[in-house]
Amino acid sequence: MYAELKQKILAASADLGIDKIGFTTAAPFTEMAASLQAQKAAGHTSGFEHQVLAERLYPDKIFEQPQSIIAIALAYPSKIQQQVPRNRKQRRGNFARASWGEDYHFILRDKMQQLVAFIKANTATEARFKPMVDTGELSDVAVAQRAGLGFIGRNGLLITEEFGSFVYLGEIITNIPFAPDTPVENQCGTCTRCVDYCPPQALLGDGRLNAQRCLSYQTQTKGAMAEEFRPLIRSVIYGCDICQLVCPFNRGKDEHRHTRMEPKIEEATPVLQSMLTLSNKEFKQRFGRLAGSWRGKKPLQRNAIIALANVKDRTAVPILLEVIENDPRPMIRATAVWAVAMLARHNEAQLKTFLREHQGKENDPEVQQALLAAITKLSTSVANDQS
Template sequence: MQIDALKQKIIAAKTSLGIDKIGFTTAAPFRHLAAGLKMQKAKEYTSGFEHQVLAQRLYPQRIFDHPQSIIAIALAYPSKLPFKVPHDRQQPRGRFARASWGLDYHQILRDKMQQLINFIKANIDVEAHFKAMVDTGELIDVAVAQRAGLGFIGRNGLLITQEFGSFVYLGEIITDIPFTPDQPMANQCGTCTRCIDRCPSQALLGNGHLNAQRCLSYQTQTKGIMAAEFRPKIRNVIYGCDVCQLVCPFNRGKAVDGHVQMQPQLDEAAPKLKQLLTISNQEFREQFGQLAGAWRGKKPLQRNAIIVLANLGDRSAIPLLLKLSEQDVRPIIRATAIWALAKLAKDNKTAIVAFLKQCQQVENDAQVQQSLQAALKRIRGKELNSHKIS
């Protein structure tokens, strides 16, 4: 079969394969990205989750023998919950960002790309080779997708498609089949800066790059103590951040349903916070193990859940926070629970101060001791302010 005919056959089959958008580009280097990537690294704007070998991110020939083309695919994911989240003051819920709803998108994309590879092999009479990857691979997904004509890269660094806005998962396949490339799509943001203006942590640089260290999505995925600056900014979200997507005009009216495997369940997309803090490892794996948002394990999500309880002002969580502050074996959880106690302390400040001073006598972790000192200072500051007001 001729290559152009094969390409058209692939395009015609994308819907039956469960692929929402597909495009083709060359395997030429992505040299134009080098300066920006070097700048981000030099300024320590990277997250550390990226592939670490710069040349392999820019040159497909460094990771594949004789590459000729790259096939880019996009799968649309749900942009709205199909149910109303119950409001219960005694059992407040946190939120996972949309990209973590349903089955882990890495698995979904890998399955779709393998189906695509099998389809191509079944429709070509010569030997061909393929290398599939999602966002844990070497290449930069949005750069490949943009060059393959799937959409344009917005000021927030996300790929924006005409049909689905930025609510898409991306994957790519390098191959030695020389497909005719599609036309790249130019940026269409114009003078709009809504994503930059509304970013809670001012992480966006304005040119499609970001300071990943400041991005709230990154902050929710770290394993250490979250810096005090970012704690109120995550509001009720325990994983990820959707703000730069929600304010984007290209996402207005995009009520994307996504695929069956991506459909969220209530207690996964919006889990009960106090229940999350008492869940066993086995229960965590059973309830959240299939989510992309569970990749860092239970501890970061529990740390975030404590922060969200404080952000919501849930004083009914104080008994649980007292227990975590004293008994949890993980210093990060103890330190965060102590911070939350200080934020929630009100009529019971005297009792909480006594408890924190008792913790000081037995605590042997330096970070937790710092949290104890900061908590006591905060409560005393509240007391001084209350006296001034009265």
């Protein structure tokens, strides 16, 4: 009876703009329990995961009498189609691909709502549904893998045959007992490229990662970024795509199936200096619709300051000095002090004088510490220059 409905869903999903769909049982994800527990105990989690372990493992803890789970994937672009303007005095930063176009949570929620409406219209059963994407209880990659959408690579991501890992995932728990599809086994073979190329060596090698070391996580924290990670983010101010870009399964994959996912240049690759003095209103207007704005403007501004130092944009020094003098947030001032020291040439005595004068005005211990480190750095480079 439900085999026919499943066939109808498969046919309709393409019309709804769902790029891949699969079905699995609502059985517990017990095989993940040990890994989830061990990762938490080792301090390898980010804190962004759903925190109640039992609800991650047992679908019946979050849905009354679940019978199956429908998993969906939507493919997103990996290349910007327009020419990004290049200007040495207006260096640009980048958002990772998962933050291109409109926030994917909205797009997937809409698709799942349409799918639910279609199923309701095509069944006489008292059908119930619980859709989720990213912020739900379940592990999206584990559901997708079991539903046959693809395999989980050494980079921890779900890799599909058609679109590589450049897919967003969502799932719908239901009381309809759809027949499950066949899970896809790991196909990494002897490849270890993602593990080898991950700049902070965050990947453990078996599909798990130390999220605390992952640059994607590091760009999303609200406090100061540890100095170890600052040069590693280069010009990326949100997320990280390296373990996807080096993956052979992503070679040549660049899908443009959803207009809402198309990146706009000024959003996806903003001029870094233009980000430093944004008001809250301007920030919301420019970046509010991106997935990467979910933590607010402070982490992105911190990352933009770090990126300016990384790309060696010396034209940014005046605006950074303004930030040090006027920005009310100590973490932002401290990061700007660090960036100024990174951008100073050996003999920029003027900058040292500015920083020394600012020491007298600064009340915050975090900024005082950054000032001391910056002045020491500049003094050492001057001494080295003269020797």
